[in-house]
Amino acid sequence: MSRALVAAIGLASIAAAAAASAEPPAGAASCSGCHPASARVASPVPRLAGHDRAAIVRAMQEFRSGQRAGTVMDRIAKGFTDDEIQAIAAWFAAQK
Amino acid sequence: MKTSRRDFLKLGLAVSSALVPLPAIAQGAAPRVVVVGGGFAGASCARALHQAEPRIAVTLVEPNATFTACPFSNAVIAGLRELGAQQFTYERVAADGITLVRAAATGVDVAARSVSLADGARLAYDRLVLAPGIDIRWGALAGYDEAAAAQMPHAWRAGEQTLLLRRQLEAMDDGGLVVISAPANPFRCPPGPYERASLIAHYLKTKKPKSKLLVLDAKDAFSKQRLFQAAWAELYPGLLEWVPLSKGGAVTSVDVATRTLVTDFGRHQANVANIIPPQKAGRIADAAGVADRTGWCPIDPVTFESKLQPRIHVIGDAAIAGAMPKSAFAANSQAKTCAAAVATLLTGGTPSTPKLINTCYSLVAPDYGISVAGVYQPSPGGQLADVPGAGGVSPADAPRATRAAEAVLAEAWFRTITAEVFG
Numbered sequence: 002m003s004r005a006l007v008a009a010i011g012l013a014s015i016a017a018a019a020a021a022s023a024e025p026p027a028g029a030a031s032c033s034g035c036h037p038a039s040a041r042v043a044s045p046v047p048r049l050a051g052h053d054r055a056a057i058v059r060a061m062q063e064f065r066s067g068q069r070a071g072t073v074m075d076r077i078a079k080g081f082t083d084d085e086i087q088a089i090a091a092w093f094a095a096q097k
Numbered sequence: 098m099k100t101s102r103r104d105f106l107k108l109g110l111a112v113s114s115a116l117v118p119l120p121a122i123a124q125g126a127a128p129r130v131v132v133v134g135g136g137f138a139g140a141s142c143a144r145a146l147h148q149a150e151p152r153i154a155v156t157l158v159e160p161n162a163t164f165t166a167c168p169f170s171n172a173v174i175a176g177l178r179e180l181g182a183q184q185f186t187y188e189r190v191a192a193d194g195i196t197l198v199r200a201a202a203t204g205v206d207v208a209a210r211s212v213s214l215a216d217g218a219r220l221a222y223d224r225l226v227l228a229p230g231i232d233i234r235w236g237a238l239a240g241y242d243e244a245a246a247a248q249m250p251h252a253w254r255a256g257e258q259t260l261l262l263r264r265q266l267e268a269m270d271d272g273g274l275v276v277i278s279a280p281a282n283p284f285r286c287p288p289g290p291y292e293r294a295s296l297i298a299h300y301l302k303t304k305k306p307k308s309k310l311l312v313l314d315a316k317d318a319f320s321k322q323r324l325f326q327a328a329w330a331e332l333y334p335g336l337l338e339w340v341p342l343s344k345g346g347a348v349t350s351v352d353v354a355t356r357t358l359v360t361d362f363g364r365h366q367a368n369v370a371n372i373i374p375p376q377k378a379g380r381i382a383d384a385a386g387v388a389d390r391t392g393w394c395p396i397d398p399v400t401f402e403s404k405l406q407p408r409i410h411v412i413g414d415a416a417i418a419g420a421m422p423k424s425a426f427a428a429n430s431q432a433k434t435c436a437a438a439v440a441t442l443l444t445g446g447t448p449s450t451p452k453l454i455n456t457c458y459s460l461v462a463p464d465y466g467i468s469v470a471g472v473y474q475p476s477p478g479g480q481l482a483d484v485p486g487a488g489g490v491s492p493a494d495a496p497r498a499t500r501a502a503e504a505v506l507a508e509a510w511f512r513t514i515t516a517e518v519f520g
Protein backbone atom coordinates (compact mmCIF):
# COMPACT_ATOMS: atom_id res chain seq x y z
CA MET A 2 0.00 0.00 0.00
CA SER A 3 1.34 3.47 -0.80
CA ARG A 4 2.35 5.80 2.02
CA ALA A 5 -0.16 8.39 0.85
CA LEU A 6 -2.99 5.87 0.98
CA VAL A 7 -1.98 4.70 4.44
CA ALA A 8 -1.95 8.33 5.54
CA ALA A 9 -5.37 8.96 3.98
CA ILE A 10 -6.96 6.00 5.76
CA GLY A 11 -5.34 7.03 9.02
CA LEU A 12 -6.64 10.59 8.71
CA ALA A 13 -10.10 9.41 7.73
CA SER A 14 -10.43 7.25 10.82
CA ILE A 15 -9.27 10.15 12.95
CA ALA A 16 -11.78 12.41 11.21
CA ALA A 17 -14.60 10.08 12.24
CA ALA A 18 -13.44 10.18 15.85
CA ALA A 19 -13.05 13.97 15.80
CA ALA A 20 -16.62 14.43 14.62
CA ALA A 21 -17.78 12.49 17.66
CA SER A 22 -15.85 14.59 20.20
CA ALA A 23 -17.45 18.05 20.28
CA GLU A 24 -15.14 21.00 19.64
CA PRO A 25 -15.83 23.85 22.08
CA PRO A 26 -18.18 26.52 20.68
CA ALA A 27 -16.73 29.99 19.94
CA GLY A 28 -15.46 31.65 23.11
CA ALA A 29 -15.93 28.68 25.44
CA ALA A 30 -12.26 27.67 25.54
CA SER A 31 -11.32 31.08 26.99
CA CYS A 32 -13.63 30.82 30.03
CA SER A 33 -11.28 28.36 31.76
CA GLY A 34 -8.64 31.08 32.01
CA CYS A 35 -10.60 32.10 35.15
CA HIS A 36 -13.22 29.40 35.76
CA PRO A 37 -11.04 26.42 36.70
CA ALA A 38 -11.31 23.39 34.47
CA SER A 39 -9.93 21.23 37.28
CA ALA A 40 -11.74 20.65 40.56
CA ARG A 41 -8.34 20.69 42.32
CA VAL A 42 -7.86 24.46 41.90
CA ALA A 43 -8.98 26.65 44.82
CA SER A 44 -10.62 29.78 43.41
CA PRO A 45 -13.46 32.15 44.32
CA VAL A 46 -14.48 31.85 40.64
CA PRO A 47 -16.71 28.76 40.30
CA ARG A 48 -16.15 25.89 37.86
CA LEU A 49 -18.64 25.89 34.99
CA ALA A 50 -18.43 22.20 34.04
CA GLY A 51 -21.71 20.48 34.85
CA HIS A 52 -23.47 23.73 35.78
CA ASP A 53 -27.14 24.07 34.97
CA ARG A 54 -27.50 25.29 31.40
CA ALA A 55 -30.32 27.73 32.10
CA ALA A 56 -28.43 29.20 35.06
CA ILE A 57 -25.37 29.94 32.91
CA VAL A 58 -27.56 31.55 30.24
CA ARG A 59 -29.38 33.67 32.82
CA ALA A 60 -26.17 34.79 34.54
CA MET A 61 -24.54 35.75 31.22
CA GLN A 62 -27.61 37.69 30.09
CA GLU A 63 -27.87 39.49 33.42
CA PHE A 64 -24.17 40.40 33.41
CA ARG A 65 -24.56 41.65 29.86
CA SER A 66 -27.57 43.85 30.62
CA GLY A 67 -26.06 45.18 33.85
CA GLN A 68 -28.86 43.67 35.90
CA ARG A 69 -26.25 41.63 37.76
CA ALA A 70 -23.11 43.38 38.94
CA GLY A 71 -19.68 41.83 38.55
CA THR A 72 -16.04 42.82 38.76
CA VAL A 73 -15.34 41.60 35.22
CA MET A 74 -18.17 39.42 33.86
CA ASP A 75 -20.18 42.45 32.71
CA ARG A 76 -17.32 43.44 30.41
CA ILE A 77 -16.90 39.88 29.11
CA ALA A 78 -20.60 39.01 28.65
CA LYS A 79 -21.08 42.07 26.42
CA GLY A 80 -18.94 40.29 23.82
CA PHE A 81 -21.37 37.42 23.29
CA THR A 82 -24.67 37.05 21.40
CA ASP A 83 -27.67 35.08 22.69
CA ASP A 84 -26.87 32.23 20.30
CA GLU A 85 -23.27 32.08 21.45
CA ILE A 86 -24.32 32.11 25.10
CA GLN A 87 -26.75 29.24 24.45
CA ALA A 88 -24.03 27.17 22.77
CA ILE A 89 -21.47 27.85 25.50
CA ALA A 90 -23.97 27.04 28.26
CA ALA A 91 -24.97 23.77 26.59
CA TRP A 92 -21.32 22.80 26.18
CA PHE A 93 -20.45 23.41 29.85
CA ALA A 94 -23.68 21.80 31.08
CA ALA A 95 -22.79 18.61 29.18
CA GLN A 96 -19.43 18.30 30.95
CA LYS A 97 -18.78 16.31 34.09
CA MET B 98 -6.74 12.71 49.35
CA LYS B 99 -10.23 11.30 48.99
CA THR B 100 -11.03 10.09 45.51
CA SER B 101 -14.62 10.74 44.59
CA ARG B 102 -16.54 8.34 42.42
CA ARG B 103 -16.45 10.91 39.65
CA ASP B 104 -12.67 11.30 39.86
CA PHE B 105 -12.33 7.55 39.89
CA LEU B 106 -14.46 7.19 36.79
CA LYS B 107 -12.44 9.88 35.09
CA LEU B 108 -9.19 8.13 35.94
CA GLY B 109 -10.61 4.83 34.72
CA LEU B 110 -11.63 6.42 31.45
CA ALA B 111 -8.26 8.03 30.94
CA VAL B 112 -6.45 4.76 31.53
CA SER B 113 -8.71 2.63 29.38
CA SER B 114 -8.62 4.96 26.39
CA ALA B 115 -4.85 5.08 26.63
CA LEU B 116 -4.68 1.29 26.53
CA VAL B 117 -7.11 0.65 23.67
CA PRO B 118 -4.85 -0.37 20.78
CA LEU B 119 -5.20 1.82 17.70
CA PRO B 120 -5.62 0.08 14.36
CA ALA B 121 -2.14 -0.55 12.95
CA ILE B 122 -2.82 1.69 9.99
CA ALA B 123 -3.87 4.64 12.12
CA GLN B 124 -0.81 4.12 14.30
CA GLY B 125 1.52 4.26 11.29
CA ALA B 126 -0.15 7.34 9.94
CA ALA B 127 -0.73 9.36 13.10
CA PRO B 128 -0.28 13.01 12.11
CA ARG B 129 2.67 14.69 13.78
CA VAL B 130 2.53 18.12 15.37
CA VAL B 131 5.68 19.67 16.78
CA VAL B 132 5.23 22.56 19.24
CA VAL B 133 8.29 24.73 19.87
CA GLY B 134 8.33 26.52 23.24
CA GLY B 135 6.84 25.27 26.52
CA GLY B 136 5.51 28.56 27.87
CA PHE B 137 1.93 29.75 28.34
CA ALA B 138 1.22 29.41 24.63
CA GLY B 139 3.16 26.26 23.71
CA ALA B 140 2.40 24.05 26.71
CA SER B 141 -1.30 25.01 26.53
CA CYS B 142 -1.39 24.19 22.83
CA ALA B 143 0.33 20.82 23.21
CA ARG B 144 -2.15 19.80 25.90
CA ALA B 145 -5.20 21.08 24.04
CA LEU B 146 -4.09 19.26 20.87
CA HIS B 147 -3.69 16.01 22.72
CA GLN B 148 -7.07 16.50 24.37
CA ALA B 149 -8.80 17.36 21.09
CA GLU B 150 -7.40 14.32 19.29
CA PRO B 151 -5.29 11.85 21.29
CA ARG B 152 -4.13 10.14 18.12
CA ILE B 153 -2.16 13.15 16.96
CA ALA B 154 1.49 12.59 17.95
CA VAL B 155 2.35 15.80 19.83
CA THR B 156 5.99 16.70 20.55
CA LEU B 157 6.85 19.68 22.74
CA VAL B 158 10.35 21.14 22.30
CA GLU B 159 11.61 23.20 25.26
CA PRO B 160 15.21 23.56 26.49
CA ASN B 161 14.41 24.26 30.16
CA ALA B 162 13.32 21.66 32.71
CA THR B 163 11.69 24.41 34.78
CA PHE B 164 9.48 27.19 33.45
CA THR B 165 9.60 30.51 35.31
CA ALA B 166 6.41 32.56 34.84
CA CYS B 167 6.45 36.33 34.36
CA PRO B 168 2.95 37.15 35.70
CA PHE B 169 3.38 38.04 39.39
CA SER B 170 7.16 38.32 38.97
CA ASN B 171 6.78 42.03 39.75
CA ALA B 172 5.66 40.94 43.22
CA VAL B 173 8.89 38.92 43.52
CA ILE B 174 10.91 42.02 42.64
CA ALA B 175 9.08 43.96 45.37
CA GLY B 176 9.82 41.24 47.94
CA LEU B 177 6.17 40.21 48.26
CA ARG B 178 6.61 36.72 46.83
CA GLU B 179 9.34 34.14 46.27
CA LEU B 180 10.56 33.04 42.85
CA GLY B 181 9.66 29.42 43.63
CA ALA B 182 5.97 30.37 43.41
CA GLN B 183 6.64 31.26 39.76
CA GLN B 184 8.21 27.94 38.78
CA PHE B 185 6.63 24.94 37.12
CA THR B 186 7.82 21.67 35.60
CA TYR B 187 6.59 19.60 32.68
CA GLU B 188 5.87 16.34 34.51
CA ARG B 189 2.11 16.58 34.17
CA VAL B 190 2.39 17.61 30.53
CA ALA B 191 4.51 14.54 29.81
CA ALA B 192 2.11 12.35 31.80
CA ASP B 193 -0.68 13.37 29.39
CA GLY B 194 1.16 11.47 26.65
CA ILE B 195 2.97 14.39 25.04
CA THR B 196 6.56 13.68 23.94
CA LEU B 197 8.89 16.18 25.57
CA VAL B 198 12.16 16.99 23.85
CA ARG B 199 14.51 18.96 26.09
CA ALA B 200 16.36 21.03 23.49
CA ALA B 201 16.30 24.35 21.72
CA ALA B 202 14.99 24.39 18.16
CA THR B 203 17.57 26.06 15.93
CA GLY B 204 16.04 25.93 12.46
CA VAL B 205 13.07 24.90 10.32
CA ASP B 206 13.27 23.29 6.90
CA VAL B 207 9.95 24.39 5.43
CA ALA B 208 10.23 22.25 2.28
CA ALA B 209 11.16 19.07 4.17
CA ARG B 210 8.78 19.93 7.04
CA SER B 211 11.28 19.35 9.78
CA VAL B 212 12.63 21.21 12.80
CA SER B 213 16.33 21.00 13.62
CA LEU B 214 17.56 20.96 17.20
CA ALA B 215 20.74 22.30 18.78
CA ASP B 216 22.25 18.78 18.85
CA GLY B 217 21.66 18.31 15.10
CA ALA B 218 18.63 16.02 15.43
CA ARG B 219 15.58 16.63 13.24
CA LEU B 220 11.89 16.30 14.02
CA ALA B 221 9.47 15.79 11.12
CA TYR B 222 6.04 17.47 11.30
CA ASP B 223 2.76 17.64 9.44
CA ARG B 224 2.02 20.93 11.22
CA LEU B 225 4.37 23.04 13.30
CA VAL B 226 3.36 25.41 16.11
CA LEU B 227 5.90 28.07 17.09
CA ALA B 228 5.42 29.58 20.55
CA PRO B 229 8.87 30.98 21.44
CA GLY B 230 7.77 34.12 23.27
CA ILE B 231 10.09 37.11 22.97
CA ASP B 232 13.73 37.87 22.43
CA ILE B 233 15.34 41.15 23.42
CA ARG B 234 16.47 43.35 20.53
CA TRP B 235 19.98 43.71 21.84
CA GLY B 236 21.59 46.91 20.60
CA ALA B 237 18.30 48.58 19.60
CA LEU B 238 18.83 50.87 22.59
CA ALA B 239 22.37 52.24 22.27
CA GLY B 240 24.61 50.81 24.98
CA TYR B 241 22.19 48.08 26.07
CA ASP B 242 23.63 44.65 25.27
CA GLU B 243 23.69 41.33 27.13
CA ALA B 244 26.60 42.45 29.30
CA ALA B 245 24.71 45.64 30.25
CA ALA B 246 21.75 43.56 31.43
CA ALA B 247 23.94 42.14 34.18
CA GLN B 248 24.25 45.69 35.61
CA MET B 249 20.94 47.23 34.52
CA PRO B 250 18.51 44.28 34.51
CA HIS B 251 15.52 44.06 32.18
CA ALA B 252 13.76 41.38 34.24
CA TRP B 253 11.41 40.95 31.26
CA ARG B 254 12.06 37.22 31.11
CA ALA B 255 11.59 35.91 34.61
CA GLY B 256 14.32 34.08 36.51
CA GLU B 257 17.81 35.26 37.48
CA GLN B 258 17.05 38.74 36.06
CA THR B 259 14.06 39.04 38.42
CA LEU B 260 16.22 38.19 41.43
CA LEU B 261 18.99 40.55 40.29
CA LEU B 262 16.64 43.53 40.21
CA ARG B 263 15.25 42.58 43.62
CA ARG B 264 18.77 42.31 45.12
CA GLN B 265 19.72 45.71 43.70
CA LEU B 266 16.64 47.31 45.28
CA GLU B 267 17.38 45.61 48.60
CA ALA B 268 21.01 46.81 48.49
CA MET B 269 20.10 50.42 47.68
CA ASP B 270 20.33 53.02 50.46
CA ASP B 271 17.23 54.91 51.52
CA GLY B 272 17.10 58.11 49.47
CA GLY B 273 18.24 56.45 46.25
CA LEU B 274 16.86 56.98 42.76
CA VAL B 275 15.27 54.07 40.90
CA VAL B 276 14.67 54.57 37.17
CA ILE B 277 12.53 52.36 34.92
CA SER B 278 12.73 52.74 31.14
CA ALA B 279 9.52 51.63 29.35
CA PRO B 280 9.58 50.81 25.62
CA ALA B 281 7.44 51.87 22.67
CA ASN B 282 4.63 49.53 21.49
CA PRO B 283 4.36 46.65 20.85
CA PHE B 284 5.98 44.72 23.69
CA ARG B 285 5.23 41.87 26.10
CA CYS B 286 2.59 42.77 28.72
CA PRO B 287 1.46 46.37 28.03
CA PRO B 288 0.49 47.10 31.69
CA GLY B 289 3.61 45.31 33.03
CA PRO B 290 5.97 48.30 33.37
CA TYR B 291 3.32 50.24 35.33
CA GLU B 292 2.48 47.34 37.63
CA ARG B 293 6.21 47.03 38.24
CA ALA B 294 6.51 50.76 38.97
CA SER B 295 3.58 50.49 41.40
CA LEU B 296 4.99 47.55 43.34
CA ILE B 297 8.51 49.01 43.48
CA ALA B 298 6.91 52.24 44.76
CA HIS B 299 5.13 50.15 47.40
CA TYR B 300 8.47 48.62 48.42
CA LEU B 301 10.14 52.04 48.63
CA LYS B 302 7.23 53.57 50.54
CA THR B 303 7.31 50.85 53.18
CA LYS B 304 11.10 50.19 53.34
CA LYS B 305 12.99 53.20 51.92
CA PRO B 306 10.60 56.16 52.04
CA LYS B 307 13.14 58.88 51.17
CA SER B 308 13.75 57.25 47.77
CA LYS B 309 12.32 58.27 44.41
CA LEU B 310 11.10 56.32 41.39
CA LEU B 311 11.20 57.76 37.89
CA VAL B 312 9.49 56.05 34.94
CA LEU B 313 10.94 57.24 31.62
CA ASP B 314 8.52 56.28 28.87
CA ALA B 315 8.88 56.08 25.08
CA LYS B 316 5.08 56.54 24.86
CA ASP B 317 2.54 59.23 25.72
CA ALA B 318 -0.18 56.76 26.71
CA PHE B 319 -0.29 53.29 28.30
CA SER B 320 -2.62 50.49 29.35
CA LYS B 321 -5.04 51.24 32.22
CA GLN B 322 -3.35 54.68 32.43
CA ARG B 323 -6.13 56.58 34.22
CA LEU B 324 -6.52 53.85 36.83
CA PHE B 325 -2.78 53.61 37.45
CA GLN B 326 -2.35 57.37 37.70
CA ALA B 327 -5.30 57.80 40.06
CA ALA B 328 -3.91 55.06 42.30
CA TRP B 329 -0.39 56.53 42.20
CA ALA B 330 -1.75 59.94 43.25
CA GLU B 331 -3.55 58.27 46.15
CA LEU B 332 -0.87 55.77 47.25
CA TYR B 333 2.52 57.10 46.16
CA PRO B 334 2.33 60.94 45.95
CA GLY B 335 5.74 62.55 45.49
CA LEU B 336 7.44 59.17 45.25
CA LEU B 337 6.62 57.99 41.72
CA GLU B 338 7.00 60.26 38.71
CA TRP B 339 6.02 59.24 35.16
CA VAL B 340 7.71 61.09 32.29
CA PRO B 341 5.94 60.63 28.92
CA LEU B 342 7.56 60.79 25.49
CA SER B 343 6.38 64.38 24.95
CA LYS B 344 8.12 65.50 28.17
CA GLY B 345 11.41 63.83 27.27
CA GLY B 346 10.69 60.31 28.46
CA ALA B 347 12.23 58.37 25.59
CA VAL B 348 15.59 56.88 26.59
CA THR B 349 18.00 57.10 23.63
CA SER B 350 21.06 55.45 25.17
CA VAL B 351 22.41 54.06 28.41
CA ASP B 352 25.85 54.21 30.00
CA VAL B 353 26.41 51.11 32.09
CA ALA B 354 29.56 52.30 33.87
CA THR B 355 27.73 55.26 35.47
CA ARG B 356 24.19 53.69 35.45
CA THR B 357 23.03 56.67 33.41
CA LEU B 358 19.95 56.82 31.17
CA VAL B 359 20.16 59.46 28.45
CA THR B 360 17.11 61.16 26.90
CA ASP B 361 16.86 64.03 24.40
CA PHE B 362 16.07 66.28 27.38
CA GLY B 363 18.75 65.23 29.85
CA ARG B 364 20.65 62.56 31.75
CA HIS B 365 19.43 60.57 34.75
CA GLN B 366 21.96 58.84 36.95
CA ALA B 367 20.23 56.00 38.77
CA ASN B 368 21.10 53.94 41.82
CA VAL B 369 19.01 51.13 40.37
CA ALA B 370 18.11 51.10 36.68
CA ASN B 371 15.57 48.73 35.13
CA ILE B 372 15.68 48.82 31.34
CA ILE B 373 12.64 47.28 29.67
CA PRO B 374 14.12 47.11 26.17
CA PRO B 375 12.61 46.83 22.68
CA GLN B 376 11.63 43.24 21.83
CA LYS B 377 10.85 40.90 18.93
CA ALA B 378 9.53 37.38 18.42
CA GLY B 379 11.81 34.60 19.73
CA ARG B 380 14.63 34.06 17.23
CA ILE B 381 13.35 30.71 15.90
CA ALA B 382 10.58 32.76 14.22
CA ASP B 383 13.22 34.50 12.13
CA ALA B 384 14.95 31.22 11.33
CA ALA B 385 11.65 29.73 10.16
CA GLY B 386 10.88 32.76 7.99
CA VAL B 387 7.63 33.57 9.78
CA ALA B 388 8.66 36.98 11.21
CA ASP B 389 8.17 40.08 9.06
CA ARG B 390 10.19 43.30 9.09
CA THR B 391 8.63 44.36 12.40
CA GLY B 392 10.24 41.32 14.06
CA TRP B 393 6.82 39.82 14.86
CA CYS B 394 4.76 37.17 13.04
CA PRO B 395 1.66 37.90 10.92
CA ILE B 396 -0.97 35.16 11.25
CA ASP B 397 -4.39 34.13 10.05
CA PRO B 398 -6.83 35.02 12.87
CA VAL B 399 -8.90 31.82 12.50
CA THR B 400 -6.11 29.21 12.50
CA PHE B 401 -3.04 31.19 13.65
CA GLU B 402 -1.28 29.83 10.57
CA SER B 403 1.58 32.05 9.43
CA LYS B 404 0.81 34.41 6.58
CA LEU B 405 4.39 33.83 5.37
CA GLN B 406 4.89 30.04 5.53
CA PRO B 407 2.39 27.19 5.10
CA ARG B 408 1.77 24.62 7.86
CA ILE B 409 3.48 26.74 10.50
CA HIS B 410 1.28 28.31 13.17
CA VAL B 411 2.46 31.06 15.53
CA ILE B 412 0.84 31.79 18.90
CA GLY B 413 1.55 33.85 22.02
CA ASP B 414 3.80 36.88 22.28
CA ALA B 415 5.55 36.11 18.98
CA ALA B 416 2.35 36.55 16.93
CA ILE B 417 0.82 39.76 15.59
CA ALA B 418 -2.63 39.17 17.06
CA GLY B 419 -4.29 42.47 16.12
CA ALA B 420 -6.07 44.02 19.09
CA MET B 421 -5.04 41.23 21.48
CA PRO B 422 -2.19 42.25 23.78
CA LYS B 423 0.88 40.10 24.41
CA SER B 424 -0.22 38.46 27.65
CA ALA B 425 -0.20 35.02 29.25
CA PHE B 426 -4.00 35.03 29.23
CA ALA B 427 -4.04 35.80 25.49
CA ALA B 428 -1.31 33.21 24.83
CA ASN B 429 -3.39 30.50 26.54
CA SER B 430 -6.57 31.57 24.77
CA GLN B 431 -4.82 31.60 21.37
CA ALA B 432 -3.23 28.22 22.09
CA LYS B 433 -6.59 26.54 22.60
CA THR B 434 -8.05 28.18 19.49
CA CYS B 435 -5.02 27.16 17.43
CA ALA B 436 -5.12 23.59 18.76
CA ALA B 437 -8.76 23.16 17.76
CA ALA B 438 -7.99 24.55 14.29
CA VAL B 439 -4.92 22.35 13.80
CA ALA B 440 -6.81 19.22 14.90
CA THR B 441 -9.62 20.10 12.48
CA LEU B 442 -7.22 20.79 9.61
CA LEU B 443 -5.36 17.52 10.17
CA THR B 444 -8.61 15.59 9.94
CA GLY B 445 -9.72 17.30 6.75
CA GLY B 446 -12.25 19.70 8.28
CA THR B 447 -12.71 23.47 8.08
CA PRO B 448 -11.98 25.38 11.29
CA SER B 449 -14.87 27.47 12.58
CA THR B 450 -14.61 31.19 13.34
CA PRO B 451 -13.32 31.64 16.88
CA LYS B 452 -13.93 34.17 19.63
CA LEU B 453 -11.19 34.84 22.16
CA ILE B 454 -10.97 36.58 25.53
CA ASN B 455 -8.15 38.38 27.27
CA THR B 456 -8.01 39.74 30.81
CA CYS B 457 -4.95 41.27 32.44
CA TYR B 458 -4.97 41.98 36.13
CA SER B 459 -2.39 44.36 37.60
CA LEU B 460 -1.53 44.98 41.22
CA VAL B 461 -1.05 48.64 42.16
CA ALA B 462 -0.46 47.54 45.76
CA PRO B 463 -0.74 44.08 47.36
CA ASP B 464 -4.44 44.67 48.13
CA TYR B 465 -5.27 46.92 45.18
CA GLY B 466 -6.01 45.22 41.84
CA ILE B 467 -7.26 46.59 38.52
CA SER B 468 -8.03 44.83 35.26
CA VAL B 469 -8.50 45.27 31.54
CA ALA B 470 -10.60 42.80 29.57
CA GLY B 471 -11.39 42.29 25.89
CA VAL B 472 -13.31 39.93 23.61
CA TYR B 473 -11.96 39.41 20.09
CA GLN B 474 -13.02 37.98 16.74
CA PRO B 475 -11.52 37.91 13.24
CA SER B 476 -12.40 41.08 11.31
CA PRO B 477 -13.20 41.15 7.59
CA GLY B 478 -9.71 42.61 7.14
CA GLY B 479 -8.14 39.43 8.53
CA GLN B 480 -7.07 40.75 11.94
CA LEU B 481 -8.22 39.88 15.45
CA ALA B 482 -10.39 42.86 16.37
CA ASP B 483 -12.22 43.98 19.51
CA VAL B 484 -15.86 42.90 19.64
CA PRO B 485 -17.53 46.34 19.78
CA GLY B 486 -19.16 47.21 23.09
CA ALA B 487 -17.32 44.53 25.08
CA GLY B 488 -14.29 44.73 27.32
CA GLY B 489 -12.69 47.75 28.95
CA VAL B 490 -11.04 48.55 32.26
CA SER B 491 -12.23 48.39 35.88
CA PRO B 492 -14.50 51.30 36.78
CA ALA B 493 -12.68 54.53 37.70
CA ASP B 494 -14.91 55.15 40.72
CA ALA B 495 -14.88 51.66 42.24
CA PRO B 496 -14.60 51.48 46.04
CA ARG B 497 -11.47 50.07 47.71
CA ALA B 498 -13.37 46.84 48.43
CA THR B 499 -13.62 46.21 44.68
CA ARG B 500 -9.89 46.90 44.28
CA ALA B 501 -9.20 44.40 47.07
CA ALA B 502 -11.50 41.86 45.40
CA GLU B 503 -9.65 42.27 42.11
CA ALA B 504 -6.32 41.70 43.87
CA VAL B 505 -7.70 38.39 45.18
CA LEU B 506 -9.06 37.52 41.73
CA ALA B 507 -5.66 38.28 40.18
CA GLU B 508 -4.00 35.63 42.32
CA ALA B 509 -6.84 33.19 41.67
CA TRP B 510 -6.36 33.74 37.93
CA PHE B 511 -2.66 32.88 38.25
CA ARG B 512 -3.42 29.66 40.13
CA THR B 513 -6.12 28.69 37.61
CA ILE B 514 -4.12 29.36 34.47
CA THR B 515 -0.90 27.77 35.68
CA ALA B 516 -2.88 24.69 36.76
CA GLU B 517 -4.37 24.45 33.28
CA VAL B 518 -1.01 24.93 31.55
CA PHE B 519 1.33 22.91 33.82
CA GLY B 520 -0.73 21.26 36.57
Ligand SMILES: Cc1cc2nc3c(=O)[nH]c(=O)nc-3n(C[C@H](O)[C@H](O)[C@H](O)COP(=O)(O)OP(=O)(O)OC[C@H]3O[C@@H](n4cnc5c(N)ncnc54)[C@H](O)[C@@H]3O)c2cc1C
Pocket residue numbers: 133134135136137138139158159160161164166167168169170171200201202203228229230231252253254285286289293379380381412413414415423424425426427428456457458459
Ligand atom coordinates in the same frame (compact mmCIF):
# COMPACT_ATOMS: atom_id res chain seq x y z
C1 LIG C 1 6.82 41.54 34.47
C2 LIG C 1 5.77 40.85 33.67
C3 LIG C 1 4.49 40.68 34.18
C4 LIG C 1 3.51 40.04 33.45
N1 LIG C 1 2.25 39.92 33.98
C5 LIG C 1 1.28 39.31 33.28
C6 LIG C 1 -0.03 39.18 33.83
O1 LIG C 1 -0.31 39.58 34.96
N2 LIG C 1 -0.98 38.58 33.07
C7 LIG C 1 -0.72 38.11 31.81
O2 LIG C 1 -1.62 37.57 31.20
N3 LIG C 1 0.52 38.21 31.27
C8 LIG C 1 1.52 38.82 31.96
N4 LIG C 1 2.79 38.93 31.41
C9 LIG C 1 3.02 38.51 30.01
C10 LIG C 1 3.31 37.03 29.87
O3 LIG C 1 4.42 36.65 30.65
C11 LIG C 1 3.60 36.68 28.42
O4 LIG C 1 2.66 37.29 27.57
C12 LIG C 1 3.55 35.17 28.21
O5 LIG C 1 4.61 34.56 28.92
C13 LIG C 1 3.60 34.80 26.74
O6 LIG C 1 3.58 33.41 26.57
P1 LIG C 1 4.44 32.72 25.41
O7 LIG C 1 4.15 31.28 25.52
O8 LIG C 1 4.23 33.43 24.14
O9 LIG C 1 5.95 33.01 25.84
P2 LIG C 1 6.73 32.42 27.11
O10 LIG C 1 5.79 32.21 28.23
O11 LIG C 1 7.91 33.29 27.32
O12 LIG C 1 7.23 30.99 26.64
C14 LIG C 1 8.15 30.83 25.60
C15 LIG C 1 8.86 29.50 25.80
O13 LIG C 1 9.52 29.14 24.59
C16 LIG C 1 10.79 28.61 24.89
N5 LIG C 1 11.61 28.80 23.68
C17 LIG C 1 11.99 29.97 23.11
N6 LIG C 1 12.74 29.74 22.01
C18 LIG C 1 12.81 28.38 21.87
C19 LIG C 1 13.44 27.53 20.92
N7 LIG C 1 14.15 28.01 19.91
N8 LIG C 1 13.32 26.18 21.08
C20 LIG C 1 12.59 25.67 22.13
N9 LIG C 1 11.98 26.44 23.05
C21 LIG C 1 12.09 27.78 22.93
C22 LIG C 1 11.24 29.40 26.10
O14 LIG C 1 12.23 28.71 26.83
C23 LIG C 1 9.93 29.54 26.88
O15 LIG C 1 9.74 28.48 27.78
C24 LIG C 1 3.81 39.56 32.16
C25 LIG C 1 5.10 39.69 31.63
C26 LIG C 1 6.07 40.33 32.38
C27 LIG C 1 7.44 40.47 31.80
